[in-house]
Amino acid sequence: MPEGDTVLQTARRLDAALAGRVLTVFDLRVPRFATADLTGRSVLGVSSRGKHLLTRFEGGLTLHSHLRMDGAWRVYGPGERRRGGPDHQIRAVLGNRERTAVGYRLPVLELLRTRDETRVVGHLGPDLLGADWDPDTALRNLLADPGRRIGDALLDQRNLAGIGNVYMCELCFMARATPWLPVGELEPPVPTLLVSTAKQLLEANRDRPMRTTTRATAALAAGGSRDRLFVYGRAGRPCLRCGTLIRTAERDDRPTYWCPRCQSGPTS
Missing domain, CATH: 1.10.8.50 (Helicase, Ruva Protein; domain 3)
Incomplete structure (x- = not known):
């Protein structure tokens, strides 16, 4: 069950796979953002805030996701078989030449301006695993x-x-x-x-x-x-x-x- 520790580990895996690399694949399978295309942009980093995941891209954009009960991100190498679930459960695909991150069953997935991140995480109390812990x-x-x-x-x-x-x-x-x-x-x-x-x-x-x-x-x-x-x-x-x-x-x-x-x- 995804809790703060699990989400932090997910952020680390995504950051290791994506940060500093140029996107060759960007596919959000939700109606609101289905036409968004960030291929050619670099991923600046991935971090967690409580149970929320924030993937930041050059150009001042952030992909906000939340796993809730059943969501998951999986990272695959070239040609590696995807085992996170059937294709119809895929909500996001972020890829570069070395790794592909696939988001399954994500109940929350939205693209927003990085400067607007407080809109989705500003309500949170001190993060037990964050630098803001108080x-x-x-x-x-x-x-x-x-x-x-x-x-x-x-x-x-x-x-x-x-x-x-x-x-x-x-x-x-x-x-x-x-x-x-x-x-x-x-x-x-x-x-x-x-x-x-x-x-x-x-x-x-x-x-x-x-x-x-x-x-x-x-x-x-x-x-x-x-x-x-x-x-x-x-x-x-x-x-x-x-x-x-x-x-x-x-x-x-x-x-x-x-x-x-x-x-x-x-x-x-």
């Missing part, structure tokens, strides 16, 4: 609405950018609170620890091919467990901390996982 601002944002559920506050990219459903469930477990508990009911210093732990987890996973929270740091390790995650995707399996069976529920069309013994608070 834990104090992130904490203030998180606590701005004390009655809001923790899970909703963590997933709101306007508070802090980069947390998705996996990290939300894992962070709530580490805070020993259910995702439905109002954030204002967290006792100090738990909110501060939530912010610092979120940063710690994404930093620990930014270079990992497989995300883990149980082995992200020694302080958070789960006693030699082979499980990569504490609760996410573990419904019906024993909690790594207490042995109680992990529960799951659908929440806003996304699965939420928690331990009914380790985590206190409402369950809906």
Whole structure:
């Protein structure tokens, strides 16, 4: 599931394949930009902002994309078989003589002036993996609405950018609170620890091919467990901390996982 660490890794792969090279292929398969043609222009670079990807071209243009739940970018060499999905799922093709980047199932894809990037990412809170990271601002944002559920506050990219459903469930477990508990009911210093732990987890996973929270740091390790995650995707399996069976529920069309013994608070 694409979260801040996954999107950063995607940006790195795209940047390595495209930056500093002249486009020989530029194909956006969305009606609004289907006639756009940037072949002959150089790619200046690719960067991530929270869960957003920004590919910048000479001439002051930026391609903004967002993976959401199912989107993906794949990079291929000359003649390499494309394995990202069927052709009808392709939304973008950016290529040069050495590499071709193909965007599949991209729900957000738009070409805009680079000077207008704030229109699509200016609303975001501090980026957990970005140069603008500010834990104090992130904490203030998180606590701005004390009655809001923790899970909703963590997933709101306007508070802090980069947390998705996996990290939300894992962070709530580490805070020993259910995702439905109002954030204002967290006792100090738990909110501060939530912010610092979120940063710690994404930093620990930014270079990992497989995300883990149980082995992200020694302080958070789960006693030699082979499980990569504490609760996410573990419904019906024993909690790594207490042995109680992990529960799951659908929440806003996304699965939420928690331990009914380790985590206190409402369950809906």
